[in-house]
Amino acid sequence: MAVTDYDRLRKFSRRAVLLGGLQLGVFALVAGRLYQLQVLGAEHYRTLAEDNRISLRLTAPPRGQIFDRTGTALAVNQQNFRAIIAPERGADVKAILDGVEKIVPLGDVQRKRIVREIREKRSVNGVLVADNLSWDQVAALGLAAPDLGGIDVQAGEVRTYPYGAVTAHILGYVGPVSEAELAAEPLLSLPGLRIGKSGMEREYDDMLRGKPGAEQMEVNAHGHVVRTLQSDAAVQGEDLQLTIDIGLQQYAQNRLLAERSGAAVVMDVKSGAVYALASHPGFDPNLFTYGISHKDWDGLNNDENAPLTNKAISGQYAPGSTFKMITALAALEAGTVDAGTTVFCPGHYDLGKHRFHCWKRGGHGHVNLQSAISGSCDTYFYEAGRRTGIDRIAAMARRFGLGHKGGIDLPHERPGLVPDQGWKLARMNEKWQQGETLINAIGQGYMLATPLQLAVMAARIGGGLAVMPGMTRHAVIAAEPAPLAVNRNHLAMIRKAMDGVVNGPHGTARGARIAEEGMAMAGKTGTSQVRRISKAERATGVVRNEDRPWKERDHALFVAFAPVENPRYAVAVVVEHGGSGSGAAAPIARDILRETMQRNIASA
Numbered sequence: 001m002a003v004t005d006y007d008r009l010r011k012f013s014r015r016a017v018l019l020g021g022l023q024l025g026v027f028a029l030v031a032g033r034l035y036q037l038q039v040l041g042a043e044h045y046r047t048l049a050e051d052n053r054i055s056l057r058l059t060a061p062p063r064g065q066i067f068d069r070t071g072t073a074l075a076v077n078q079q080n081f082r083a084i085i086a087p088e089r090g091a092d093v094k095a096i097l098d099g100v101e102k103i104v105p106l107g108d109v110q111r112k113r114i115v116r117e118i119r120e121k122r123s124v125n126g127v128l129v130a131d132n133l134s135w136d137q138v139a140a141l142g143l144a145a146p147d148l149g150g151i152d153v154q155a156g157e158v159r160t161y162p163y164g165a166v167t168a169h170i171l172g173y174v175g176p177v178s179e180a181e182l183a184a185e186p187l188l189s190l191p192g193l194r195i196g197k198s199g200m201e202r203e204y205d206d207m208l209r210g211k212p213g214a215e216q217m218e219v220n221a222h223g224h225v226v227r228t229l230q231s232d233a234a235v236q237g238e239d240l241q242l243t244i245d246i247g248l249q250q251y252a253q254n255r256l257l258a259e260r261s262g263a264a265v266v267m268d269v270k271s272g273a274v275y276a277l278a279s280h281p282g283f284d285p286n287l288f289t290y291g292i293s294h295k296d297w298d299g300l301n302n303d304e305n306a307p308l309t310n311k312a313i314s315g316q317y318a319p320g321s322t323f324k325m326i327t328a329l330a331a332l333e334a335g336t337v338d339a340g341t342t343v344f345c346p347g348h349y350d351l352g353k354h355r356f357h358c359w360k361r362g363g364h365g366h367v368n369l370q371s372a373i374s375g376s377c378d379t380y381f382y383e384a385g386r387r388t389g390i391d392r393i394a395a396m397a398r399r400f401g402l403g404h405k406g407g408i409d410l411p412h413e414r415p416g417l418v419p420d421q422g423w424k425l426a427r428m429n430e431k432w433q434q435g436e437t438l439i440n441a442i443g444q445g446y447m448l449a450t451p452l453q454l455a456v457m458a459a460r461i462g463g464g465l466a467v468m469p470g471m472t473r474h475a476v477i478a479a480e481p482a483p484l485a486v487n488r489n490h491l492a493m494i495r496k497a498m499d500g501v502v503n504g505p506h507g508t509a510r511g512a513r514i515a516e517e518g519m520a521m522a523g524k525t526g527t528s529q530v531r532r533i534s535k536a537e538r539a540t541g542v543v544r545n546e547d548r549p550w551k552e553r554d555h556a557l558f559v560a561f562a563p564v565e566n567p568r569y570a571v572a573v574v575v576e577h578g579g580s581g582s583g584a585a586a587p588i589a590r591d592i593l594r595e596t597m598q599r600n601i602a603s604a
Contacts, residue, residue, distance in 0.1 A: 058190055058212040058215075059212060060193055061210030061211055061213065061234035061236055062077055063077055064207065064237030064239045065077065066171060066200060066201075067240070067241045067242065068241075068242055068244050068249075069242060069275075070245065071241075074162070074163060074167050074244075075160075075161055075167075075171050077157040077159060077160070078157065078158055079156075079157060080132060080157055080158035081137075081138045081156070082128060082129075082130065082131045082133060082154055082156055083100065083104065083128075083130045083131075083141055083151055083153055083154075084129060084154055085097075085118065085126055085129045086152065093114075096149055097114065097115075097129075100129055100148060100151060103140045104129075104133065106130065110130075126191055129151070131158075131290055132290060133153070158194070159194055159201075159289055161173070161285045163249075163250070165253070165281075165283055165284055166246075166249055168285045169279040169282060169310040170242070170277055171199045171201055172201040172285065173197055173198060173199070173201060173286075173288040174194035174195060174197060174289060175194055176194060176290075176291050177189075177193055190212070194289065196208065199310075199411070200240065200242070200409075203410060203411055204240055204409075208237040209237050210235050210236050210237030210238075211234065212234050213231070213235075215232075240472065242471055243275060243476055244274065245276065245599065245601050248266065248276045248595060248596055248601060249276045251591075251592065252266065252592050252595075253282065255278075255588050255592060256575075258588075259280065259576075259588075260305055260550070261281065261311070261575075261576040261577070262279075262573065262575040262578065263312040263315055264276065264312070264451065264574075264592055265451050265452050265454075265455035265571065265572050266455070266569060267456065267458075267467070268467075268476075268568065268570075268602055269459040269463030269561060269567050269569065269570050270568065271467065271476050272469050273476045274469050274471050276596075277313075277471070278312065279309070279311040281303070281305050283300055283307045310410070311451065311576075312452055313412065313413040313414065313452045315414075315451060315576075316414055316417070317448065317528045317555050318443055318447050318448060318529065318555075319443040319448075319449040319526060319557065320527045320529070320555075320557055321526040321527065321557075322443060322454060322525070322526035322558070322559045322572075323441075323443030323449075324372075324443065324524065325457075325497075326393065326400060326457070327441045327442070328372075328373065328384065329400075329490055329491075329494060330396035332487070333392075333487060333490060336387035337388075339369055339370070339493060342366050343366070343372070343383045344365065344367075344379075345364040345365060345366075345378075345379035346363040346379075347360060347361050347379075349379045351382075351386070352435075354435055356382055356438055356439070358378040359378055360377070364377040367379075367380050369497060370493075371506070373497035373501060373524065374501045374504045374507045374508070376508050376524075376525060378442050381441045381442050382441060384441065385438050385441025385442075386434065386437060386438060390436070391420045391421055393437070393440070393441060394418045394419065397418045398418055399484065400456070400457045401453050401457050401460060402416055402449050402453050404416075406452060406468060406469045407469070408452060408469045409470070409471050413450070413452070414450055417448040418447065419436075419440060419446040419447065423446075424446075443528070444529055451572045452572070454557070454572035455570055455572035457572075458572055459561065459570035462570050464483060464488065464491055465481040465482065468481065495564075498524055498560075499522040499564050501524050502514075502521055502522055502560070502586075503564070508582050509581070509586040511582065511587075512558075514590055514593065514594050518563055519562060520562065520564045520565075521564065521590065522561055523558055523589065524558070524560070525557070526557035526558065526559070527556060527557070527579070527581055528555035528557060530553065551577065552577075553579055554578075555574060555575065556578030556583065556585040557574050557585050558572070558581045558588075559571070559572045560586075562593045562596075568597075568602055569593060569597065571592055571593050573585040573588045575588070
C-alpha cells in the first residue's frame with residue numbers, strides 16, 4: 001500500500017510534538033535548577049562566596065587587673081609587641097624565619113614550634129614568632145615586613161607582678177597555653193595568649209580573661225590580608241579586689257625571711273577576711289609570663305625548701321600543742337572535765353604497759369585546765385583525751401575548721417586530717433587503740449592541719465563565730481558567720497587560758513608578749529614532731545632539736561588572737577624545722593599581729 005502524503009504528515013507531526021515536549025521538559029528542568037540556585041539558594045551561595053574572600057580574626061581582650069583591699073595594683077598589664085606570622089599559601093616558611101632571625105634570635109626549638117603550629121593551625125590569626133620585642137626590633141621588622149611575606153608586628157599586653165615573690169603564692173601567674181590546655185574555645189588559639197596557671201589567676205581565669213574582639217578581614221586568593229572590613233572591640237576582663245593588705249603581706253613575708261621555710265596567715269575573727277597569707281620561700285611569678293626556662297624551672301623544682309608550694313594552704317603539719325584547746329573544749333562540752341578538774345603530772349602518763357612522756361621531764365605537778373594550757377602539760381591532755389574519746393575530739397576539731405577544706409578561693413588547698421574510729425577502720429581495717437587517742441589528743445599521731453586551718457581555729461576561738469576564710473572583698477561581704485555551737489562559758493575559759501600562755505607568769509610564750517597598751521595577744525605554742533626519738537637517743541642525750549639535721553628537726557607552731565579584751569585578728573605561724581613554738585614561731589606571730597593592729601587594717 002502506497003504511503004500517502006497525509007500519513008507522512010501525521011508521523012512528522014507526532015515526532016515534532018514528542019521532540020518539542022522533550023525540549024520543553026529539559027528547559028523546565030534547567031529553569032527549575034536555575035531558580036533553585038539563584039533564588040532559593042542565593043543566601044547559601046552568597047555566604048560561601050563571602051567566606052572565600054572574608055576571614056574572621058579574633059583579637060585578645062585586655063586581662064582584668066588584681067588589686068589589694070586598698071586599691072593598690074598587684075597584677076597589671078604592660079604594653080608588649082609581638083611578631084606574628086600568617087604566611088601566604090605556598091610561602092617559604094624557612095626563608096621567612098631566616099629573615100626574621102637576622103633581627104630576632106629564635107633558635108632551633110622555637111623554629112620547630114613555629115613550623116609545627118603553622119602546619120597544624122593555618123589560620124588568619126597567625127602563629128606567634130617572637131614576643132616581648134624591643135623598639136629596635138619592632139622598627140627593623142616593620143622595615144623588613146614587605147620582604148618577609150606574612151610577618152606582622154602587633155601591639156598587645158603582658159601580665160606583670162610588681163611585688164614579685166611577695167604575692168606569688170596568692171596571685172599565681174599566667175603562662176602560654178599548653179597543648180593539653182588548648183581546647184575548642186577559639187580564644188585559646190590566639191597567638192601570645194596567656195591564661196591563669198595557678199593562684200588567683202587560675203581560680204578567676206574566666207572572669208579575668210574577658211571576651212575577644214573580632215575583625216572581618218578581606219583576604220586574597222592566597223589568604224593574605226588586603227584590608228579590614230569591620231572591627232568589634234574586645235571586652236576587657238573584670239578587675240578583682242582582694243582582702244589582702246599589701247603592706248601587711250610584705251611585712252609577713254619579710255618577717256619569715258629569717259627562717260629557711262615557713263608560712264603565716266592573718267584573718268579577721270569577725271568576717272573571715274584574710275589580710276595576709278605568706279609562704280616562704282617564694283618565687284618570681286614574672287619568670288612564667290613568657291615561658292620559664294628549663295634552668296629556672298629545675299632550680300625551683302629541685303629546691304628542698306619547695307618555693308613553688310603554697311605552704312599556707314597546702315602544707316600539712318601535725319598541729320602539736322596548738323590542738324590542746326580543741327581537746328579541752330571537747331572534754332568541757334562532754335562534761336569529762338571542768339575548770340576545777342586537776343591532774344598530777346610526774347613527767348609521764350602510764351596506760352597499761354605503755355608510758356607516754358610529757359615534754360617537761362620533771363613534770364608539772366598538779367595542774368588544772370588553766371595551768372595545763374598555759375604550761376602546755378601533755379599529761380593533763382592525755383587524761384582528758386582518754387576520758388573524752390577520739391570521736392568527740394574529732395567532732396570538736398571539725399567544728400573549728402580542721403579536717404576539711406575551708407573553701408578559700410585558691411586552688412590546691414589541702415584538707416588536713418582529723419582521724420576517728422571510723423576513719424581508721426575504713427583506711428586500715430583496724431580498730432582504734434586507746435593509746436592513739438592519747439597521742440592525737442596532744443595534736444600528734446595522725447592529726448594534720450594547714451596553717452590556714454590553724455588560723456581559722458584561732459579566729460573561731462577568739463571571735464566565737466563560724467568564720468570561713470575569704471580572699472576577695474565580694475565573698476567576705478556576702479558572708480555572715482553564725483555563732484559557733486559551743487558553750488560561751490567554755491570558750492571564755494579557753495581564751496583566758498590562752499591569755500595565760502602569753503601574759504601569765506608561767507606561760508610558755510611569755511617571752512613573745514606584746515607590751516603596747518591595748519594590743520595584748522592570747523595564743524598557744526606548739527611543736528610538731530617530725531621524727532620520733534628512739535630510746536637509744538634518749539639514753540645518749542642526743543635529743544636536742546638543734547643537734548639533728550635540719551630536715552629531722554621539729555616544726556615550730558604558734559596560733560593567737562588579739563587584742564585579748566576585744567579579739568579582732570587571728571594569726572597562725574608555722575616555721576618548718578624551727579624547733580620550739582615559743583622560740584621560733586611565737587616572736588614572728590607577735591610582730592605580725594602588732595603590725596596588723598598598728599595598721600588598724602579592719603577599719604581601712
